[in-house]
Amino acid sequence: MTDKFDKDKVDKVPAGASPAPTEIPPEAIKAIPVRHYGRWVAGVVVVALLVLLGVAFSQGDVRWATVPEKLFDPSILEGLGNTVLISVASMALGLVLGVVFAVMRLSKNPVTSTVAWLYIWIFRGTPVYVQLLIWFNLALIFPIFNIGFYKDEMTDVMTPFLAALLGLGLNEGAYMAEIVRAGIQSVDEGQTEASHALGMSQAKTMRRVVLPQSMRVIIPPTGNEFINMLKTSSLVVAVQYPDLLRAAQDIASTSFAVMEMFFVASIWYLILTSVFSVGQFYLERHYARGSLRSLPPTPWQKVKANLARFSNREAVTR
């Protein structure tokens, strides 16, 4: 009995692709499948709850027509552009600071590693909202910005954009430093030794051997950080930066379509995060080179493969 069962299993694997013509096809197992009553119950409960939610919203006092109407409002699009700008700029600053402080943290020099530790401790340990307010109100303690060759009123220097960039970027740098450090430490020590044995310097070993390999570990959490950043950037309302949320609020205050405008903003945030998630997939795929024997297929390749399989099957059955 067990013999027959095993044989079936083994034979079945290639059967779909190209059945050997001379072999007698094994008899397929006919058995009554297990009934998963629990799954049915759960499915019904979830659908019922969704229906209730839909009913509630349909009865709410929402002027749905306003949502598509305002979705492409010029001021909303301008706010959207500003949100992308401040998010990308802050993330770029965070990345650079992250690599610098991660390398400092891992350095043998006790001064640099302690300073890096302090930076991470302060900027990760305080709320980003408070940090934004501190940058924005810096003029209260330093009315004049003076670095020798350049001198100006602090209120002119610390624009909403700069306050937002410093607030978000410096905060992000602290998180990125920990992510980069974990990535660097994930690279096998043998890699550094092999590189040194070839006569490569510390800096070249880091740049050519360690960092590229640490990317595989660094990219996924960095993608999460960036998606977080897109959303956290809405806090820059606190420093008067004209982002997407601010644009939505401005329209809301004049048109009284408050909730509708929050929906508009939410739709754009969802679109942004979705688009960048796709970008993350391709970036991760790029840095998986060499660590996987074969790269995972892109969604497009999957579609093509499925289509090809479908047409093959048709050819076979015909």
Add this chain to the structure above:
Amino acid sequence: MTAMVKAEGVHKSYGAAHILRGIDLEVQNGEVFCLIGPSGSGKSTFLRCINHLEKINAGRLSVDGQLVGYRQKGDKLYELKDSEIAAQRRDIGMVFQRFNLFPHMTALANVMEAPIQVKGETKAVARERAERLLDRVGLRDKAGNYPSQLSGGQQQRVAIARALAMEPKLMLFDEPTSALDPELVGDVLDVMRDLAESGMTMVVVTHEMGFAREVGDSLVFMDGGVVVESGNPRDVLTNPQHDRTKAFLSKVL
């Protein structure tokens, strides 16, 4: 013949663990020098001292007449800067037990990397040599493969080609076949035999007694951080003088 590697009273300890307890030996120019011994005897540690992956605590160690990791002025020793140590390592190739190929680069890129980055060679020159070296180790058709797509034996042969690309005057082998499936050992040993015949000076830490007997010019048996017995491989392996050597060989042969 002149000495390529010269060790005098070399000591090495990690904290309380005293790994090398006074190693004296000489590796002559152009010879294949085999180091054997039980695990923990310090043979790999000694090999790693030769290219300064480990710092020695006492004694003197020199390669081709130059102290490793230090400069002597009068009777004072000065530590070398990182860049000077890197310069010393250029001339010493090393092959590791675990291959340590760069996994994010193809076989060809692995071999091209150091000449371009360290010697500042052009891509064309480096590629030409890399292809020749991959051909020499029998892997010309695998040039475009990443290490994860190669067997252990193929990876180790790429690693040898990578070390040779720097045109070293000394090659160090740290148990190059220990991590390989038995049927793959032969290919790697063939490459090493070919290299030995070309006149390369080689220091080989190995458990392959057959290789040591056939290819080796000198052999040292180490145990407990000291050299127990040394001499011609055929003599030492067939007619060991020391009890510890006899005990070790009776287990591995």
